[in-house]
Amino acid sequence: MTVTIVGSQLGDEGKGGVVDLYGDAADVVVRYQGGDNAGHTVVYDGDTYKLSLVPSGAVRGKVGVLGNGCVVNPETLFEEIDTLRERGLDPDIRVAERAHVILPYHRALDGIEESEKDDLAAGTTKRGIGPTYEDKAGRRGVRIGDLLDPDVLRERLEYVVPQKKALAEEVFDAETGEAFDIDFLFETYREYGTRLAEEDMTVDCGSFLQERIDAGDNVMLEGAQGTSLDIDHGVYPYVTSSNPTAGGATVGTGLGPTVVGDGEVIGIVKAYLSRVGTGPLPTELGGVEGQTPGYDPDAGAGDDEEELATYIRDEGGEYGTVTGRPRRVGWLDMPMLRHATRANGFTGLAINHIDVLAGLDEVKVGHSYEFDGEEIFTMPPTTEQWGRCEATFETFEGWDDVDWSDVADEGYDAIPENARTYLEYISDELEVPIYAVGVGPGREETVVVEDPYA
Ligand code: IMP
Numbered sequence: 001m002t003v004t005i006v007g008s009q010l011g012d013e014g015k016g017g018v019v020d021l022y023g024d025a026a027d028v029v030v031r032y033q034g035g036d037n038a039g040h041t042v043v044y045d046g047d048t049y050k051l052s053l054v055p056s057g058a059v060r061g062k063v064g065v066l067g068n069g070c071v072v073n074p075e076t077l078f079e080e081i082d083t084l085r086e087r088g089l090d091p092d093i094r095v096a097e098r099a100h101v102i103l104p105y106h107r108a109l110d111g112i113e114e115s116e117k118d119d120l121a122a123g124t125t126k127r128g129i130g131p132t133y134e135d136k137a138g139r140r141g142v143r144i145g146d147l148l149d150p151d152v153l154r155e156r157l158e159y160v161v162p163q164k165k166a167l168a169e170e171v172f173d174a175e176t177g178e179a180f181d182i183d184f185l186f187e188t189y190r191e192y193g194t195r196l197a198e199e200d201m202t203v204d205c206g207s208f209l210q211e212r213i214d215a216g217d218n219v220m221l222e223g224a225q226g227t228s229l230d231i232d233h234g235v236y237p238y239v240t241s242s243n244p245t246a247g248g249a250t251v252g253t254g255l256g257p258t259v260v261g262d263g264e265v266i267g268i269v270k271a272y273l274s275r276v277g278t279g280p281l282p283t284e285l286g287g288v289e290g291q292t293p294g295y296d297p298d299a300g301a302g303d304d305e306e307e308l309a310t311y312i313r314d315e316g317g318e319y320g321t322v323t324g325r326p327r328r329v330g331w332l333d334m335p336m337l338r339h340a341t342r343a344n345g346f347t348g349l350a351i352n353h354i355d356v357l358a359g360l361d362e363v364k365v366g367h368s369y370e371f372d373g374e375e376i377f378t379m380p381p382t383t384e385q386w387g388r389c390e391a392t393f394e395t396f397e398g399w400d401d402v403d404w405s406d407v408a409d410e411g412y413d414a415i416p417e418n419a420r421t422y423l424e425y426i427s428d429e430l431e432v433p434i435y436a437v438g439v440g441p442g443r444e445e446t447v448v449v450e451d452p453y454a
Contacts, residue, residue, distance in 0.1 A: 002219045002263035003452045004249045007226030008340035010275045013268040014352035016040035016056045019222050021443040025453035026220040029057030032252030033242035035071040037125040038224030043442045054080045058091040068098035068205045069252020071132040074192035096205035097145030104179035105164040106131040112172045122238045123277030133241035147193030206254020221249040227340035235383045238279030246344040264452040267346035271354045273330040274318050280387035283330035283366040285309040316356040333366045339379040341430045352438030358401040366391030396422045404439040
């Protein structure tokens with residue numbers, strides 16, 4: 001069977017920990033979208049692994065697959081594999097031949113375009129994600145399978161590279177170097193192709209996975225980013241360029257929708273909100289310069305809201321895994337979660353980081369929005385409309401900081417009562433049962449209520 005893990009908010013919900021925990025029963029862990037923009041932290045045997053491309057299950061000896069919906073930077077791929085090997089692991093990674101390749105000009109153009117866009121910039125990770133998906137949709141991309149065939153690779157590069165060079169130089173007035181040089185690219189990417197072939201890493205993803213499922217294997221489909229960063233269902237244009245939502249799990253792997261729908265779809269919820277990048281955020285606390293629209297760092301300095309934001313940011317380690325940028329933080333946003341629940345069809349929830357909020361006198365939740373004089377309960381379809389929404393808050397009594405490892409050992413009833421009230425409010429509002437509660441960064445610090453593979 002399959003279990004699909006989806007971020008219900010804006011990424012960084014702690015998906016890695018849940019994938020790691022439930023991944024124990026999985027034989028194969030697959031990423032279905034995104035690329036090396038997806039920072040995930042896995043704590044295993046006391047060691048911390050920070051990965052941005054390789055599926056987290058690989059740390060634990062699972063077969064890790066990058067599905068056809070992914071965009072793959074081979075440089076990052078091999079760096080991460082080599083680092084894991086140096087640390088004594090033996091990762092088994094497969095890459096879909098249909099996945100698209102991030103080339104150096106994609107990275108260069110991501111940076112160039114972001115600086116041109118001003119207010120429309122999404123605050124991307126500058127990993128070349130958007131430009132690679134653009135080329136995929138424009139039918140001028142290079143796919144992993146092309147790296148194995150020198151004639152096809154050269155033909156593709158000869159067609160596309162002059163266009164990219166002209167775009168960079170003539171439209172954006174930027175300097176171009178080897179990132180736009182056909183011979184350099186051909187040699188470098190041909191070598192990656194040779195290594196992929198030598199290590200027998202490439203697969204026809206859908207067939208590979210279906211065969212494993214037919215043989216009785218458990219497959220985990222691991223979404224990166226989150227629902228509000230989805231190119232269709234997120235806060236466009238402040239989104240990533242793929243579909244983190246559960247539909248992406250079928251398109252991005254080659255498994256049929258009925259296969260994915262037959263399994264479980266678990267929504268990962270962070271008990272508050274965090275955001276890397278720009279765009280509105282109705283429940284935001286304080287702000288982060290360069291990311292919060294119209295933010296003046298001196299205006300609110302020292303006030304209670306800024307202090308609370310700093311407290312949550314520091315307690316929760318809310319600094320980007322990939323970029324190190326401070327994340328914007330805010331209270332939980334229920335309209336965002338109702339939207340995510342519908343778009344993904346969650347069958348279970350894993351709610352993380354309730355330990356981070358411990359010790360606060362009160363915890364607030366954006367229960368609904370006031371939008372043009374009306375109360376609404378889900379996100380409006382345009383980002384401009386979302387920017388006009390004002391959150392209406394509900395207030396919950398806070399809970400004490402306790403020994404969260406003990407709580408994880410003892411189970412759900414050991415969670416402080418006020419925190420359970422908060423959790424049950426979320427579950428009741430969304431009409432989705434709680435499968436797990438994260439009470440700390442390690443996978444041992446998770447209260448497991450339901451095992452989706454059982
Ligand atoms: P891109 O995916 O690099 O194109 O970035 C597009 C938007 O998605 C930006 O606002 C990024 O900050 C955000 N983003 C991309 N990956 C992640 C992630 O793994 N966690 C949180 N935000 C992300």
